[in-house]
Amino acid sequence: MFRFILRRLIITIPMVIIVVSLTWGLVRLAPGNFYTGEKRIPPAIEKNLREKYGLDKPWYVQYARMVKNILMLDFGTSLKYEGQSVNSILARSLPVSATLGLLAYLLALVVGVTAGTIAALKQNSRLDYASMALAMLGISLPNFVLGPILVLIFSLTLFILPPTRWGGFPSVNLILPVITLSALYMAYIARLTRSGMLEVLRADYIRTARAKGLSEKDVVFRHALRGGLMPVVSYTGPALAFLIAGTVVVERIFVYPGLGTYFLNACLNRDEPLIIGIVAFISISVLLFNLLVDIAYGFIDPRIRY
Amino acid sequence: MNDDKPDIIDEPAKTEPALDNLGNPYTSPVHSRDGDITRPTHELAVGEGDVRTAERGEGEVIAGTSLWKDAWKRLLKNKLAVFGMIVVAIIVVVCLIGPPIVKAITGYDYAYIPPDATQTKSFPPFTAPDGSFSWTHPMGTDNAGRDILARVMLGGRISLMVGIISTFVSLLIGVSYGAIAGFLGGKVDDVMMRIVDVLYSLPYIIVVVVLLAFFGGHSPLSQLILLFIALGAVSWLTMARIVRGQVISLKNQEFVLAARATGVSTGKIIFRHLVPNTLGPVIVYATLTIPQVMLTESFLSFLGFGVQAPLASWGSLANDGVQNIAIFPWQLIFPGVTMALALFSLNFLGDGLRDALDPQMRKV
Numbered sequence: 001m002f003r004f005i006l007r008r009l010i011i012t013i014p015m016v017i018i019v020v021s022l023t024w025g026l027v028r029l030a031p032g033n034f035y036t037g038e039k040r041i042p043p044a045i046e047k048n049l050r051e052k053y054g055l056d057k058p059w060y061v062q063y064a065r066m067v068k069n070i071l072m073l074d075f076g077t078s079l080k081y082e083g084q085s086v087n088s089i090l091a092r093s094l095p096v097s098a099t100l101g102l103l104a105y106l107l108a109l110v111v112g113v114t115a116g117t118i119a120a121l122k123q124n125s126r127l128d129y130a131s132m133a134l135a136m137l138g139i140s141l142p143n144f145v146l147g148p149i150l151v152l153i154f155s156l157t158l159f160i161l162p163p164t165r166w167g168g169f170p171s172v173n174l175i176l177p178v179i180t181l182s183a184l185y186m187a188y189i190a191r192l193t194r195s196g197m198l199e200v201l202r203a204d205y206i207r208t209a210r211a212k213g214l215s216e217k218d219v220v221f222r223h224a225l226r227g228g229l230m231p232v233v234s235y236t237g238p239a240l241a242f243l244i245a246g247t248v249v250v251e252r253i254f255v256y257p258g259l260g261t262y263f264l265n266a267c268l269n270r271d272e273p274l275i276i277g278i279v280a281f282i283s284i285s286v287l288l289f290n291l292l293v294d295i296a297y298g299f300i301d302p303r304i305r306y
Numbered sequence: 307m308n309d310d311k312p313d314i315i316d317e318p319a320k321t322e323p324a325l326d327n328l329g330n331p332y333t334s335p336v337h338s339r340d341g342d343i344t345r346p347t348h349e350l351a352v353g354e355g356d357v358r359t360a361e362r363g364e365g366e367v368i369a370g371t372s373l374w375k376d377a378w379k380r381l382l383k384n385k386l387a388v389f390g391m392i393v394v395a396i397i398v399v400v401c402l403i404g405p406p407i408v409k410a411i412t413g414y415d416y417a418y419i420p421p422d423a424t425q426t427k428s429f430p431p432f433t434a435p436d437g438s439f440s441w442t443h444p445m446g447t448d449n450a451g452r453d454i455l456a457r458v459m460l461g462g463r464i465s466l467m468v469g470i471i472s473t474f475v476s477l478l479i480g481v482s483y484g485a486i487a488g489f490l491g492g493k494v495d496d497v498m499m500r501i502v503d504v505l506y507s508l509p510y511i512i513v514v515v516v517l518l519a520f521f522g523g524h525s526p527l528s529q530l531i532l533l534f535i536a537l538g539a540v541s542w543l544t545m546a547r548i549v550r551g552q553v554i555s556l557k558n559q560e561f562v563l564a565a566r567a568t569g570v571s572t573g574k575i576i577f578r579h580l581v582p583n584t585l586g587p588v589i590v591y592a593t594l595t596i597p598q599v600m601l602t603e604s605f606l607s608f609l610g611f612g613v614q615a616p617l618a619s620w621g622s623l624a625n626d627g628v629q630n631i632a633i634f635p636w637q638l639i640f641p642g643v644t645m646a647l648a649l650f651s652l653n654f655l656g657d658g659l660r661d662a663l664d665p666q667m668r669k670v
Binding site: 013015019022023025026029030063133136137139140141142144148149151152156204238243244245248249252253263264266267270275278279282283286287 | 512515
């Protein structure tokens with residue numbers, strides 16, 4: 001177990017470097033740069049600025065410095081937001097995105113597992129068909145359609161929830177964004193839970209549990225759920241990567257000052273250190289999260305050994 | 307199913323003792339880490355049924371059902387899949403032949419801006435400029451006065467095109483990759499599949515945004531091509547896994563041995579003998595990839611990195627609509643609902659196809 005974790009941690013480093021190098025290459029190979037914006041600055045000032053940020057050195061020196069900084073977890077200074085380090089921007093925007101993502105995933109877990117379990121227990125009933133059709137709708141309805149429609153209904157017609165703006169945690173401002181973000185995962189988790197449970201409910205150990213006279217409640221909650229939820233656990237890793245993409249959209253719709261908003265602006269402004277910093281940060285967290293999921297997997301299912 | 311078929315003897319898959327309720331060889335599904343279900347053992351190879359029927363010679367007419375006929379029957383029994391198929395067909399036909407018809411009737415195409423249109427003249431559905439009822443714009447007009455119906459149909463064309471072409475790109479990569487890894491096996495397989503595992507856990511969508519933000523925007527066409535490649539290049543992973551599993555289950559069968567014995571090269575065995583036999587699952591997964599790719603495309607277009615005006619996709623139309631959601635809600639609702647309906651039907655069709663072609667592979 002320990003060796004497994006160590007190996008995975010070590011492998012994380014080259015992987016982050018690969019992603020970051022790819023991003024850096026894309027940013028550098030693209031025509032134009034931060035200084036070729038609409039607002040031209042005098043050449044002398046540009047030269048000074050480039051010297052200040054070390055952009056006058058040959059590319060391999062800059063690349064080596066970039067990689068070194070990433071390894072030290074020091075992502076440099078933003079070009080656009082003058083005087084602000086990328087780390088301070090991350091520290092400011094991460095809580096917003098993390099709150100949003102965490103709440104959305106929790107909601108998705110609660111609703112999805114409940115719906116999926118009920119659907120599996122009452123297989124081929126109306127309830128089953130209805131919840132699976134609803135889940136399919138959740139998978140097919142893009143969040144950028146769902147979000148504005150929710151705003152239209154609850155904010156602009158019924159006037160009961162605020163349409164935009166980050167209002168801290170907890171606040172009613174979070175309700176619509178969290179629902180918007182979680183719909184897709186809710187649907188996936190419901191489907192995964194249903195198929196996982198259906199398989200487990202036919203397993204021998206469930207028959208044993210029933211045969212020894214356990215109540216249906218005990219069979220479902222103590223025995224079946226544990227095995228039936230394995231697909232959901234393994235979905236958590238990939239889900240995080242998609243959750244980040246979803247957060248970008250939701251933050252844009254609801255004008256949240258989160259990681260996604262800063263990332264989009266950085267792309268549009270060609271703010272290289274900020275882009276690289278955010279990409280590196282996201283890669284590191286996704287990889288570490290995947291590792292956590294794998295470790296959790298081993299604890300939940302004792303049949304798995306590393 | 308006819309029980310006394312003599313061909314059972316030469317069919318290795320059918321020597322499996324247990325048959326499931328559909329008459330297919332039952333093999334227990336095995337979960338891989340991500341919840342995919344792959345079958346470790348043999349399955350009926352595509353077209354084998356037909357070959358056997360032909361071998362019997364003429365005169366003796368046998369009602370042997372092929373895998374495809376069976377699947378088609380099962381598909382037609384699935385009401386949701388039939389619903390999906392019909393809706394998808396309607397949407398495709400409307401998007402293909404709709405624009406010229408609209409142009410002929412109302413004189414509007416996707417890019418036509420009426421000379422007197424101003425920012426304040428976005429008309430609601432079924433309303434003429436003077437506020438009276440009119441059939442000219444069944445979905446209203448956008449900010450620039452363009453007909454939304456025409457734009458939604460164009461958006462459909464482009465969204466579907468992106469979906470299909472990118473899926474094709476992902477097919478090319480995924481099938482070759484998976485087939486090579488599965489056939490070669492051993493160390494090569496280990497390394498290749500490890501790479502796929504690694505790629506799975508990367509936030510590639512972020513890199514795609516960077517790619518499109520920095521290289522896109524030169525011309526609508528180059529943007530589209532960039533989209534095809536970028537989306538295809540990131541959606542082949544699951545396909546590679548599925549094909550690998552299939553190839554592993556097929557590569558020890560006699561027809562591969564026969565090909566090898568007659569001196570067929572490895573490349574030819576993979577692409578001429580093995581890949582065609584993986585077609586069933588590949589088609590199923592491709593059908594399910596199309597809506598996924600369309601969703602990703604619309605996500606990118608929504609953020610402004612995808613299809614550029616005057617062209618439109620459902621995502622970029624939704625993006626235009628979101629800006630004016632409070633005043634002109636129809637600008638979002640029509641493209642958004644059309645898109646959701648299309649994805650909904652495609653997903654149902656894909657699910658139905660999977661259940662029909664491969665009853666063992668019921669996944670999410």
